[in-house]
Amino acid sequence: MVLDFKHASIPEGVRFTAQVGVPNVVQGLFRKREKVVAVAGLVQADQLAYGCTASLVKKYGPEPFWVRLVTEEALLVHHPDDIRRVLEGSPTPFASDPDAKRKGMSAFQPTALTLSRGDLWADRRSFAEAVLDTGRPIHRLGQRFAAVAVEEADAVLGLGRPVTWADVHEAFQRLTRRVVIGADAADDTALSDELGALMDAGNKMPGKPAAGYEDFHAHLQKYVDTPDPEALTGLVAAAPHTDDEETDAAGQLIHWLFAMGDTLPANLVRTLAVLAGHPLQLAEVRAELTGKRLTAAKSVAGAAYLAGCILDTMRLWPTTALFGRVTTEDVRFPQGELVPAGSQVLIHNLFNHRNRERIPYADRFAPEEWVTGGASDDWSFNFFSNGPQGCPGAGLSVFLGQAFLGRLLTQADPVVTSGPHPRPGKPLAYTLDLNALEIDLQPR
Numbered sequence: 080m081v082l083d084f085k086h087a088s089i090p091e092g093v094r095f096t097a098q099v100g101v102p103n104v105v106q107g108l109f110r111k112r113e114k115v116v117a118v119a120g121l122v123q124a125d126q127l128a129y130g131c132t133a134s135l136v137k138k139y140g141p142e143p144f145w146v147r148l149v150t151e152e153a154l155l156v157h158h159p160d161d162i163r164r165v166l167e168g169s170p171t172p173f174a175s176d177p178d179a180k181r182k183g184m185s186a187f188q189p190t191a192l193t194l195s196r197g198d199l200w201a202d203r204r205s206f207a208e209a210v211l212d213t214g215r216p217i218h219r220l221g222q223r224f225a226a227v228a229v230e231e232a233d234a235v236l237g238l239g240r241p242v243t244w245a246d247v248h249e250a251f252q253r254l255t256r257r258v259v260i261g262a263d264a265a266d267d268t269a270l271s272d273e274l275g276a277l278m279d280a281g282n283k284m285p286g287k288p289a290a291g292y293e294d295f296h297a298h299l300q301k302y303v304d305t306p307d308p309e310a311l312t313g314l315v316a317a318a319p320h321t322d323d324e325e326t327d328a329a330g331q332l333i334h335w336l337f338a339m340g341d342t343l344p345a346n347l348v349r350t351l352a353v354l355a356g357h358p359l360q361l362a363e364v365r366a367e368l369t370g371k372r373l374t375a376a377k378s379v380a381g382a383a384y385l386a387g388c389i390l391d392t393m394r395l396w397p398t399t400a401l402f403g404r405v406t407t408e409d410v411r412f413p414q415g416e417l418v419p420a421g422s423q424v425l426i427h428n429l430f431n432h433r434n435r436e437r438i439p440y441a442d443r444f445a446p447e448e449w450v451t452g453g454a455s456d457d458w459s460f461n462f463f464s465n466g467p468q469g470c471p472g473a474g475l476s477v478f479l480g481q482a483f484l485g486r487l488l489t490q491a492d493p494v495v496t497s498g499p500h501p502r503p504g505k506p507l508a509y510t511l512d513l514n515a516l517e518i519d520l521q522p523r
Protein backbone atom coordinates (compact mmCIF):
# COMPACT_ATOMS: atom_id res chain seq x y z
CA MET A 80 0.00 0.00 0.00
CA VAL A 81 1.28 3.49 -0.83
CA LEU A 82 1.04 5.77 2.18
CA ASP A 83 0.28 9.40 1.52
CA PHE A 84 -0.07 12.62 3.47
CA LYS A 85 -3.46 14.32 3.80
CA HIS A 86 -4.71 16.58 1.03
CA ALA A 87 -6.34 19.97 1.57
CA SER A 88 -9.53 20.45 -0.45
CA ILE A 89 -9.73 22.29 -3.77
CA PRO A 90 -11.43 25.39 -2.23
CA GLU A 91 -8.69 25.43 0.41
CA GLY A 92 -6.12 25.29 -2.38
CA VAL A 93 -7.79 28.21 -4.11
CA ARG A 94 -7.60 30.17 -0.86
CA PHE A 95 -3.97 29.18 -0.27
CA THR A 96 -3.06 30.23 -3.81
CA ALA A 97 -4.86 33.56 -3.41
CA GLN A 98 -3.67 34.40 0.10
CA VAL A 99 -0.21 32.84 0.30
CA GLY A 100 1.03 32.16 -3.24
CA VAL A 101 -0.22 35.14 -5.24
CA PRO A 102 0.73 37.97 -2.83
CA ASN A 103 4.23 36.56 -2.74
CA VAL A 104 4.47 36.77 -6.53
CA VAL A 105 2.68 40.06 -7.23
CA GLN A 106 4.70 41.97 -4.62
CA GLY A 107 7.76 41.02 -6.65
CA LEU A 108 9.79 37.92 -5.99
CA PHE A 109 13.17 39.53 -6.46
CA ARG A 110 12.56 43.27 -6.33
CA LYS A 111 9.60 44.44 -4.31
CA ARG A 112 7.13 46.52 -6.27
CA GLU A 113 6.65 49.58 -4.08
CA LYS A 114 3.00 50.35 -4.90
CA VAL A 115 1.86 46.75 -4.72
CA VAL A 116 3.59 46.29 -1.36
CA ALA A 117 1.80 49.39 -0.03
CA VAL A 118 -1.57 48.06 -1.20
CA ALA A 119 -0.77 44.64 0.24
CA GLY A 120 -0.10 46.40 3.55
CA LEU A 121 -3.46 48.14 3.39
CA VAL A 122 -5.35 44.89 2.79
CA GLN A 123 -3.19 43.17 5.41
CA ALA A 124 -2.07 40.52 2.97
CA ASP A 125 0.51 39.11 5.39
CA GLN A 126 -2.06 38.67 8.12
CA LEU A 127 -4.35 36.83 5.71
CA ALA A 128 -1.45 34.64 4.64
CA TYR A 129 -0.68 33.77 8.27
CA GLY A 130 -4.34 33.01 9.01
CA CYS A 131 -4.69 30.82 5.92
CA THR A 132 -1.72 28.58 6.74
CA ALA A 133 -2.62 28.55 10.46
CA SER A 134 -6.10 27.18 9.77
CA LEU A 135 -4.77 24.52 7.38
CA VAL A 136 -2.08 23.44 9.85
CA LYS A 137 -4.69 23.17 12.59
CA LYS A 138 -6.87 20.97 10.38
CA TYR A 139 -4.24 18.79 8.66
CA GLY A 140 -1.13 19.01 10.91
CA PRO A 141 1.07 18.15 12.64
CA GLU A 142 2.24 16.11 9.62
CA PRO A 143 3.05 17.76 6.30
CA PHE A 144 0.08 17.98 3.93
CA TRP A 145 -0.64 18.60 0.27
CA VAL A 146 -2.18 21.88 -0.78
CA ARG A 147 -2.82 23.16 -4.27
CA LEU A 148 -0.68 26.10 -5.37
CA VAL A 149 -2.03 27.41 -8.67
CA THR A 150 -2.30 24.26 -10.78
CA GLU A 151 -0.19 21.78 -8.84
CA GLU A 152 -0.33 20.29 -5.37
CA ALA A 153 2.67 21.11 -3.16
CA LEU A 154 3.67 19.54 0.14
CA LEU A 155 3.62 22.08 2.97
CA VAL A 156 6.10 21.22 5.73
CA HIS A 157 5.72 23.21 8.95
CA HIS A 158 6.80 21.01 11.89
CA PRO A 159 10.45 21.76 12.79
CA ASP A 160 11.38 18.07 12.44
CA ASP A 161 10.02 17.92 8.89
CA ILE A 162 11.56 21.25 7.95
CA ARG A 163 14.85 19.88 9.20
CA ARG A 164 14.47 16.69 7.17
CA VAL A 165 13.92 18.74 4.02
CA LEU A 166 16.64 21.32 4.57
CA GLU A 167 19.21 18.75 5.68
CA GLY A 168 18.37 16.88 2.50
CA SER A 169 19.17 19.79 0.18
CA PRO A 170 20.15 19.90 -2.63
CA THR A 171 19.55 16.12 -3.01
CA PRO A 172 16.84 14.87 -2.86
CA PHE A 173 15.34 18.32 -2.09
CA ALA A 174 16.69 20.65 -4.79
CA SER A 175 16.33 24.38 -4.32
CA ASP A 176 15.39 25.24 -7.92
CA PRO A 177 11.63 24.79 -8.24
CA ASP A 178 10.31 25.92 -11.60
CA ALA A 179 9.11 29.42 -10.67
CA LYS A 180 12.37 30.31 -8.94
CA ARG A 181 14.51 29.00 -11.80
CA LYS A 182 12.41 30.87 -14.34
CA GLY A 183 12.70 34.14 -12.41
CA MET A 184 16.31 33.95 -11.30
CA SER A 185 17.61 32.85 -14.70
CA ALA A 186 16.92 36.42 -15.86
CA PHE A 187 19.74 37.85 -13.78
CA GLN A 188 21.80 34.97 -12.38
CA PRO A 189 21.50 31.88 -14.59
CA THR A 190 24.61 30.25 -13.09
CA ALA A 191 23.66 30.92 -9.44
CA LEU A 192 24.62 28.50 -6.70
CA THR A 193 21.03 28.39 -5.49
CA LEU A 194 19.88 27.12 -8.91
CA SER A 195 22.63 24.49 -9.10
CA ARG A 196 22.44 20.77 -8.43
CA GLY A 197 24.85 17.85 -7.91
CA ASP A 198 28.58 18.31 -8.52
CA LEU A 199 28.10 21.76 -9.93
CA TRP A 200 26.38 22.85 -6.73
CA ALA A 201 29.18 21.31 -4.61
CA ASP A 202 31.81 23.11 -6.70
CA ARG A 203 30.10 26.50 -6.56
CA ARG A 204 29.27 26.03 -2.90
CA SER A 205 32.86 25.42 -1.84
CA PHE A 206 33.91 28.42 -3.90
CA ALA A 207 31.32 30.63 -2.17
CA GLU A 208 32.17 29.34 1.30
CA ALA A 209 35.89 29.94 0.71
CA VAL A 210 35.39 33.57 -0.34
CA LEU A 211 32.69 34.37 2.22
CA ASP A 212 34.50 32.58 5.09
CA THR A 213 31.26 30.80 5.91
CA GLY A 214 31.21 29.44 9.45
CA ARG A 215 34.26 31.40 10.60
CA PRO A 216 33.65 33.69 13.58
CA ILE A 217 34.97 36.73 11.69
CA HIS A 218 35.66 37.18 7.99
CA ARG A 219 39.37 37.58 7.13
CA LEU A 220 38.64 41.06 5.82
CA GLY A 221 36.35 41.89 8.75
CA GLN A 222 38.45 44.80 9.93
CA ARG A 223 38.24 46.48 6.55
CA PHE A 224 34.54 45.70 6.12
CA ALA A 225 33.70 47.17 9.53
CA ALA A 226 35.48 50.38 8.54
CA VAL A 227 33.48 50.56 5.30
CA ALA A 228 30.20 49.96 7.18
CA VAL A 229 31.02 52.74 9.66
CA GLU A 230 31.85 55.15 6.81
CA GLU A 231 28.59 54.41 5.05
CA ALA A 232 26.65 54.76 8.31
CA ASP A 233 28.31 58.16 8.74
CA ALA A 234 27.13 59.14 5.27
CA VAL A 235 23.56 58.38 6.35
CA LEU A 236 24.02 60.30 9.61
CA GLY A 237 25.42 63.21 7.60
CA LEU A 238 22.19 63.66 5.65
CA GLY A 239 20.90 65.79 8.51
CA ARG A 240 17.23 64.97 7.91
CA PRO A 241 14.92 62.04 8.64
CA VAL A 242 16.10 59.07 6.61
CA THR A 243 14.03 56.83 4.38
CA TRP A 244 14.46 53.32 3.04
CA ALA A 245 15.78 54.86 -0.19
CA ASP A 246 18.58 56.64 1.71
CA VAL A 247 19.75 53.53 3.52
CA HIS A 248 19.39 51.46 0.37
CA GLU A 249 21.61 53.87 -1.53
CA ALA A 250 24.27 53.79 1.19
CA PHE A 251 24.14 50.00 1.24
CA GLN A 252 24.45 49.72 -2.51
CA ARG A 253 27.69 51.63 -2.21
CA LEU A 254 28.84 49.60 0.79
CA THR A 255 28.12 46.44 -1.18
CA ARG A 256 30.08 47.54 -4.23
CA ARG A 257 33.03 48.36 -1.96
CA VAL A 258 32.86 45.12 0.05
CA VAL A 259 32.17 42.74 -2.82
CA ILE A 260 34.09 44.37 -5.66
CA GLY A 261 36.41 46.98 -4.20
CA ALA A 262 37.28 50.68 -4.12
CA ASP A 263 37.19 51.09 -7.91
CA ALA A 264 33.50 50.18 -7.94
CA ALA A 265 32.47 52.46 -5.07
CA ASP A 266 30.79 54.97 -7.37
CA ASP A 267 29.78 52.60 -10.15
CA THR A 268 26.07 53.13 -9.67
CA ALA A 269 25.52 52.04 -13.28
CA LEU A 270 26.47 48.50 -12.22
CA SER A 271 23.79 48.47 -9.51
CA ASP A 272 21.25 49.97 -11.93
CA GLU A 273 21.99 47.25 -14.48
CA LEU A 274 21.38 44.58 -11.85
CA GLY A 275 18.18 46.31 -10.70
CA ALA A 276 16.79 46.30 -14.23
CA LEU A 277 17.63 42.61 -14.67
CA MET A 278 15.93 41.77 -11.37
CA ASP A 279 12.81 43.64 -12.45
CA ALA A 280 12.87 41.49 -15.57
CA GLY A 281 13.17 38.44 -13.27
CA ASN A 282 9.81 39.27 -11.69
CA LYS A 283 8.26 38.41 -15.06
CA MET A 284 9.84 34.95 -14.91
CA PRO A 285 11.29 34.78 -18.43
CA GLY A 286 13.13 31.48 -17.90
CA LYS A 287 16.30 32.77 -19.62
CA PRO A 288 18.84 35.58 -19.19
CA ALA A 289 17.13 38.93 -19.74
CA ALA A 290 18.30 41.44 -22.34
CA GLY A 291 21.41 43.15 -21.00
CA TYR A 292 22.66 40.15 -19.00
CA GLU A 293 25.72 39.56 -21.19
CA ASP A 294 26.82 43.20 -20.85
CA PHE A 295 26.24 43.13 -17.11
CA HIS A 296 28.26 39.95 -16.77
CA ALA A 297 31.10 41.46 -18.83
CA HIS A 298 30.99 44.55 -16.61
CA LEU A 299 31.42 42.35 -13.53
CA GLN A 300 34.05 40.17 -15.19
CA LYS A 301 36.27 43.22 -15.69
CA TYR A 302 36.27 43.75 -11.94
CA VAL A 303 36.95 40.07 -11.22
CA ASP A 304 39.93 40.28 -13.59
CA THR A 305 41.34 43.28 -11.69
CA PRO A 306 40.72 42.17 -8.09
CA ASP A 307 40.95 44.42 -5.04
CA PRO A 308 42.87 42.78 -2.17
CA GLU A 309 40.62 44.56 0.34
CA ALA A 310 37.37 43.21 -1.12
CA LEU A 311 35.83 39.81 -1.88
CA THR A 312 37.16 39.93 -5.45
CA GLY A 313 40.63 39.71 -3.90
CA LEU A 314 39.83 36.26 -2.55
CA VAL A 315 38.44 34.81 -5.77
CA ALA A 316 41.67 33.56 -7.37
CA ALA A 317 42.67 31.46 -4.34
CA ALA A 318 39.21 29.97 -3.78
CA PRO A 319 38.79 26.35 -4.86
CA HIS A 320 36.97 25.76 -8.11
CA THR A 321 37.21 23.06 -10.74
CA ASP A 322 36.81 25.07 -13.90
CA ASP A 323 36.65 28.86 -14.44
CA GLU A 324 33.76 28.66 -16.84
CA GLU A 325 31.68 26.19 -14.86
CA THR A 326 32.13 27.97 -11.53
CA ASP A 327 31.66 31.37 -13.16
CA ALA A 328 33.00 33.58 -10.36
CA ALA A 329 31.50 36.74 -11.86
CA GLY A 330 28.16 34.91 -12.05
CA GLN A 331 28.39 34.02 -8.35
CA LEU A 332 29.01 37.63 -7.38
CA ILE A 333 25.58 38.59 -8.69
CA HIS A 334 23.74 36.89 -5.84
CA TRP A 335 26.10 38.43 -3.31
CA LEU A 336 25.46 41.89 -4.72
CA PHE A 337 21.70 41.76 -4.43
CA ALA A 338 21.58 39.86 -1.14
CA MET A 339 23.96 42.37 0.50
CA GLY A 340 22.72 45.43 -1.35
CA ASP A 341 18.95 44.89 -1.17
CA THR A 342 17.97 42.14 1.29
CA LEU A 343 20.34 43.04 4.10
CA PRO A 344 19.50 46.76 4.35
CA ALA A 345 15.76 45.95 4.27
CA ASN A 346 16.28 43.92 7.43
CA LEU A 347 18.46 46.60 9.01
CA VAL A 348 15.98 49.42 8.43
CA ARG A 349 13.31 47.31 10.07
CA THR A 350 15.65 46.64 13.01
CA LEU A 351 16.19 50.37 13.37
CA ALA A 352 12.44 51.01 13.39
CA VAL A 353 11.85 48.30 15.99
CA LEU A 354 14.62 49.59 18.25
CA ALA A 355 13.23 53.13 17.94
CA GLY A 356 10.03 51.83 19.55
CA HIS A 357 11.65 49.49 22.11
CA PRO A 358 13.61 51.68 24.57
CA LEU A 359 14.62 48.86 26.90
CA GLN A 360 16.20 46.84 24.12
CA LEU A 361 17.81 49.97 22.69
CA ALA A 362 19.37 50.68 26.09
CA GLU A 363 20.71 47.11 26.17
CA VAL A 364 22.31 47.58 22.75
CA ARG A 365 23.91 50.84 23.89
CA ALA A 366 25.19 49.24 27.09
CA GLU A 367 26.78 46.49 25.06
CA LEU A 368 28.48 48.96 22.72
CA THR A 369 29.77 51.33 25.38
CA GLY A 370 33.49 51.87 25.03
CA LYS A 371 33.77 49.64 21.96
CA ARG A 372 35.53 50.69 18.79
CA LEU A 373 33.28 49.75 15.91
CA THR A 374 36.17 49.64 13.50
CA ALA A 375 37.64 46.75 15.50
CA ALA A 376 36.27 43.56 13.98
CA LYS A 377 36.28 41.73 17.30
CA SER A 378 34.21 44.40 19.03
CA VAL A 379 31.69 44.33 16.20
CA ALA A 380 31.34 40.55 16.16
CA GLY A 381 31.13 40.53 19.97
CA ALA A 382 27.97 42.65 20.00
CA ALA A 383 25.78 39.58 20.56
CA TYR A 384 22.69 41.40 21.76
CA LEU A 385 22.70 43.67 18.71
CA ALA A 386 23.01 40.55 16.55
CA GLY A 387 19.98 39.18 18.43
CA CYS A 388 18.05 42.34 17.54
CA ILE A 389 18.83 41.88 13.84
CA LEU A 390 17.98 38.18 13.92
CA ASP A 391 14.72 38.63 15.75
CA THR A 392 13.63 41.35 13.34
CA MET A 393 14.32 38.89 10.53
CA ARG A 394 12.21 36.32 12.32
CA LEU A 395 9.31 38.75 12.72
CA TRP A 396 9.35 40.06 9.14
CA PRO A 397 11.18 37.50 7.00
CA THR A 398 12.35 38.90 3.66
CA THR A 399 11.90 35.37 2.28
CA ALA A 400 8.27 34.81 3.27
CA LEU A 401 7.87 31.55 1.39
CA PHE A 402 10.45 29.30 -0.20
CA GLY A 403 10.52 25.89 -1.67
CA ARG A 404 12.25 22.76 -2.80
CA VAL A 405 11.55 20.21 -5.51
CA THR A 406 12.19 16.50 -5.04
CA THR A 407 14.80 15.06 -7.41
CA GLU A 408 13.63 11.47 -6.74
CA ASP A 409 10.88 9.59 -4.86
CA VAL A 410 11.26 10.32 -1.14
CA ARG A 411 9.79 8.35 1.77
CA PHE A 412 9.08 10.15 5.03
CA PRO A 413 9.69 8.23 8.30
CA GLN A 414 6.18 6.78 8.58
CA GLY A 415 6.46 5.56 4.98
CA GLU A 416 4.56 8.34 3.21
CA LEU A 417 5.67 8.69 -0.40
CA VAL A 418 6.51 12.04 -1.95
CA PRO A 419 7.01 11.43 -5.67
CA ALA A 420 9.94 12.80 -7.68
CA GLY A 421 9.22 16.25 -9.08
CA SER A 422 7.01 17.33 -6.14
CA GLN A 423 7.15 20.87 -4.81
CA VAL A 424 7.81 21.25 -1.08
CA LEU A 425 6.98 24.56 0.61
CA ILE A 426 8.26 26.24 3.76
CA HIS A 427 6.14 29.22 4.83
CA ASN A 428 8.49 31.34 6.94
CA LEU A 429 5.88 34.00 7.52
CA PHE A 430 3.75 31.41 9.32
CA ASN A 431 6.45 29.25 10.92
CA HIS A 432 8.28 32.20 12.45
CA ARG A 433 5.16 33.35 14.28
CA ASN A 434 3.37 30.06 14.89
CA ARG A 435 1.58 30.91 18.12
CA GLU A 436 1.03 27.24 18.93
CA ARG A 437 4.76 26.65 19.04
CA ILE A 438 6.55 29.91 19.82
CA PRO A 439 5.81 31.63 23.14
CA TYR A 440 7.30 34.92 21.93
CA ALA A 441 5.69 34.67 18.47
CA ASP A 442 4.49 38.27 18.10
CA ARG A 443 6.84 40.25 20.29
CA PHE A 444 10.39 41.47 19.80
CA ALA A 445 12.60 38.95 21.61
CA PRO A 446 16.32 39.48 20.83
CA GLU A 447 17.29 37.71 24.06
CA GLU A 448 16.03 34.43 22.59
CA TRP A 449 19.02 34.52 20.20
CA VAL A 450 21.49 35.25 22.97
CA THR A 451 20.46 33.09 25.91
CA GLY A 452 17.40 31.23 24.56
CA GLY A 453 17.01 28.39 22.10
CA ALA A 454 16.07 30.33 18.96
CA SER A 455 19.31 29.56 17.09
CA ASP A 456 18.64 25.82 17.32
CA ASP A 457 14.98 26.01 16.30
CA TRP A 458 14.34 24.68 12.79
CA SER A 459 11.16 26.78 12.62
CA PHE A 460 13.30 29.83 11.80
CA ASN A 461 14.62 29.92 8.26
CA PHE A 462 15.07 33.53 7.24
CA PHE A 463 18.64 32.47 6.31
CA SER A 464 17.46 28.93 5.54
CA ASN A 465 19.44 26.14 7.24
CA GLY A 466 21.34 22.93 6.52
CA PRO A 467 23.92 22.36 3.76
CA GLN A 468 22.23 24.87 1.48
CA GLY A 469 21.66 27.50 4.17
CA CYS A 470 22.80 31.03 3.40
CA PRO A 471 26.62 31.07 3.19
CA GLY A 472 26.57 34.85 3.65
CA ALA A 473 24.65 34.83 6.95
CA GLY A 474 27.66 35.48 9.18
CA LEU A 475 28.95 38.30 7.00
CA SER A 476 25.45 39.83 6.80
CA VAL A 477 25.03 39.97 10.56
CA PHE A 478 28.55 41.33 10.97
CA LEU A 479 27.96 44.18 8.50
CA GLY A 480 24.63 44.86 10.17
CA GLN A 481 26.26 45.04 13.59
CA ALA A 482 28.87 47.53 12.37
CA PHE A 483 26.38 49.69 10.47
CA LEU A 484 23.62 49.77 13.09
CA GLY A 485 26.16 49.92 15.92
CA ARG A 486 27.51 53.13 14.46
CA LEU A 487 24.07 54.68 13.92
CA LEU A 488 22.87 53.79 17.41
CA THR A 489 25.95 55.02 19.24
CA GLN A 490 25.77 58.34 17.38
CA ALA A 491 22.04 58.99 17.26
CA ASP A 492 18.64 58.36 18.79
CA PRO A 493 16.28 56.82 16.23
CA VAL A 494 12.75 58.27 16.21
CA VAL A 495 10.12 57.08 13.74
CA THR A 496 8.58 60.24 12.30
CA SER A 497 6.38 58.60 9.69
CA GLY A 498 5.05 55.12 8.92
CA PRO A 499 4.65 52.09 11.16
CA HIS A 500 5.73 52.33 14.83
CA PRO A 501 6.44 48.80 16.07
CA ARG A 502 6.06 49.00 19.85
CA PRO A 503 5.82 46.56 22.75
CA GLY A 504 2.54 45.94 24.54
CA LYS A 505 0.46 44.50 21.75
CA PRO A 506 1.18 41.86 19.09
CA LEU A 507 3.43 43.21 16.36
CA ALA A 508 1.77 43.53 12.94
CA TYR A 509 2.74 41.03 10.24
CA THR A 510 3.71 43.82 7.84
CA LEU A 511 6.36 46.50 8.31
CA ASP A 512 6.28 48.52 5.11
CA LEU A 513 9.75 49.91 4.45
CA ASN A 514 8.61 52.46 1.92
CA ALA A 515 6.33 54.16 4.43
CA LEU A 516 9.06 54.58 7.05
CA GLU A 517 10.87 57.76 7.92
CA ILE A 518 13.32 57.67 10.81
CA ASP A 519 14.90 60.72 12.37
CA LEU A 520 18.41 60.04 13.62
CA GLN A 521 18.77 62.72 16.28
CA PRO A 522 22.40 63.33 17.32
CA ARG A 523 23.07 62.16 20.89
Ligand code: HEM
Nearest residue numbers: 175192193335338339342343399462463464468470472476
Ligand atom coordinates in the same frame (compact mmCIF):
# COMPACT_ATOMS: atom_id res chain seq x y z
C1 HEM B 1 19.96 39.64 5.36
C2 HEM B 1 20.49 39.19 4.24
C3 HEM B 1 20.25 37.83 3.67
C4 HEM B 1 19.17 36.99 3.79
C5 HEM B 1 17.84 37.25 4.49
C6 HEM B 1 19.49 35.78 3.05
C7 HEM B 1 18.66 34.69 2.96
C8 HEM B 1 18.95 33.53 2.26
C9 HEM B 1 18.06 32.40 2.12
C10 HEM B 1 16.66 32.28 2.74
C11 HEM B 1 18.68 31.49 1.33
C12 HEM B 1 18.10 30.14 0.89
C13 HEM B 1 17.31 30.29 -0.37
C14 HEM B 1 16.72 29.00 -0.86
O1 HEM B 1 17.24 27.93 -0.57
O2 HEM B 1 15.71 29.05 -1.60
C15 HEM B 1 19.97 32.03 0.98
C16 HEM B 1 20.88 31.41 0.16
C17 HEM B 1 22.03 31.99 -0.26
N1 HEM B 1 22.56 33.19 0.17
FE1 HEM B 1 21.73 34.49 1.46
N2 HEM B 1 20.75 35.91 2.53
C18 HEM B 1 21.25 37.14 2.89
C19 HEM B 1 22.49 37.65 2.59
C20 HEM B 1 23.41 37.03 1.82
C21 HEM B 1 24.70 37.57 1.48
C22 HEM B 1 25.23 38.93 1.96
C23 HEM B 1 25.30 36.69 0.64
C24 HEM B 1 26.64 36.74 -0.01
C25 HEM B 1 27.55 37.65 0.22
C26 HEM B 1 24.38 35.58 0.46
C27 HEM B 1 24.61 34.46 -0.34
C28 HEM B 1 23.74 33.41 -0.49
C29 HEM B 1 23.97 32.31 -1.42
C30 HEM B 1 25.16 32.17 -2.37
C31 HEM B 1 22.90 31.41 -1.27
C32 HEM B 1 22.69 30.08 -2.00
C33 HEM B 1 23.24 28.95 -1.15
C34 HEM B 1 23.10 27.58 -1.79
O3 HEM B 1 22.19 27.40 -2.59
O4 HEM B 1 23.93 26.71 -1.47
N3 HEM B 1 23.26 35.81 1.19
N4 HEM B 1 20.13 33.27 1.56
